[in-house]
Amino acid sequence: MEKVKNQREAISKLDHNFEWIACEICGSEEHHLVATRTDRFLGGNTLFCMHECENCATVYQFPRPKQAKMGDYYPPEYQQYTKDLSEEKWYKRLSRIYGLRKRTRIITKYLSGGTVLDVGCATGDFLSVMKDVPGWNGIGIEPSHTALKYAKEKARLSVVEGGLNGAPFAKHSFEAITMWDVLEHVYDPRQVLIEVARLLKPNGIFVVNHPNLDSIDRRLFGNLWLGYELPRHLYLFPGELLKKLMAELGFEEVERNCLYGSHAATFSSVMFYIEERLQSPKICGLFRKVLFSFVSRIFFLPYFKLIDYLNLGSNITAVFIKKTS
Numbered sequence: 001m002e003k004v005k006n007q008r009e010a011i012s013k014l015d016h017n018f019e020w021i022a023c024e025i026c027g028s029e030e031h032h033l034v035a036t037r038t039d040r041f042l043g044g045n046t047l048f049c050m051h052e053c054e055n056c057a058t059v060y061q062f063p064r065p066k067q068a069k070m071g072d073y074y075p076p077e078y079q080q081y082t083k084d085l086s087e088e089k090w091y092k093r094l095s096r097i098y099g100l101r102k103r104t105r106i107i108t109k110y111l112s113g114g115t116v117l118d119v120g121c122a123t124g125d126f127l128s129v130m131k132d133v134p135g136w137n138g139i140g141i142e143p144s145h146t147a148l149k150y151a152k153e154k155a156r157l158s159v160v161e162g163g164l165n166g167a168p169f170a171k172h173s174f175e176a177i178t179m180w181d182v183l184e185h186v187y188d189p190r191q192v193l194i195e196v197a198r199l200l201k202p203n204g205i206f207v208v209n210h211p212n213l214d215s216i217d218r219r220l221f222g223n224l225w226l227g228y229e230l231p232r233h234l235y236l237f238p239g240e241l242l243k244k245l246m247a248e249l250g251f252e253e254v255e256r257n258c259l260y261g262s263h264a265a266t267f268s269s270v271m272f273y274i275e276e277r278l279q280s281p282k283i284c285g286l287f288r289k290v291l292f293s294f295v296s297r298i299f300f301l302p303y304f305k306l307i308d309y310l311n312l313g314s315n316i317t318a319v320f321i322k323k324t325s
């Protein structure tokens with residue numbers, strides 16, 4: 001029975017829900033397989049794949065679900081949409097707010113005020129903290145209706161529905177644009193970056209947090225690294241490539257570091273590893289409780305401080321300043 005349950009199925013070329021694409025960044029069709037796994041969030045037997053472009057080293061999903069079908073992989077209970085801070089345990093709430101304040105500080109470090117556009121704002125937790133920073137206003141853009149409804153009604157934020165390309169914003173509308181764990185989800189990252197360049201004012205800043213291809217976790221966990229997040233992650237960028245792409249658009253990278261989330265990301269990968277090996281939901285639940293506990297956070301703090309210092313955490317944040325108009 002278990003054998004049948006674990007049977008994995010490669011995507012057939014005859015499956016019209018998927019598309020076989022070239023690298024959107026450089027157009028090359030040369031690539032090799034770097035990771036393959038089933039959907040760890042929704043389950044199922046379909047085996048999704050990540051390939052690395054032989055030309056520019058971008059890692060991208062191949063084949064990938066067609067855009068019209070992708071909504072099926074983002075159900076209303078998708079974790080980014082459901083976490084309500086007020087319902088979290090006190091230490092999780094504190095840790096989350098601490099992380100969100102770090103995000104706001106990276107902006108106020110460079111600019112004293114203005115309007116920030118948070119792309120893929122989900123339920124708006126970053127904007128909720130940002131709106132309390134003196135001198136700043138915030139606008140969100142979010143494709144999920146469920147998340148957007150929460151952000152507008154419960155968090156009382158200004159949020160536009162949809163994706164960045166085609167959004168109703170004039171040129172040079174914003175002092176800052178943020179993408180927290182979003183760029184890896186978009187179908188057309190190059191076009192999104194071009195739109196960022198259009199919307200930012202000169203000397204404005206673009207802050208992007210994305211999976212770190214140089215992370216220790218990627219090497220340790222391989223297929224089970226959280227950063228692959230198949231099939232919702234479509235493109236993963238080497239830090240140097242993103243720097244080059246942004247330079248072509250008139251941006252200078254001024255900072256790149258592991259800003260937040262290393263503990264949670266690493267132990268999510270650990271849980272994937274444990275779940276692969278243990279069939280008992282009860283024992284897995286126990287591991288989850290221990291690994292994400294307050295004690296675990298304190299115990300592993302020195303390790304994650306070191307990993308973040310070395311820029312080897314599971315996620316990396318880059319800050320770019322727009323130098324030209």
Ligand SMILES: [Zn+2]
Pocket residue numbers: 023024025026027028053054055056057058
């Ligand atoms: Zn490429």
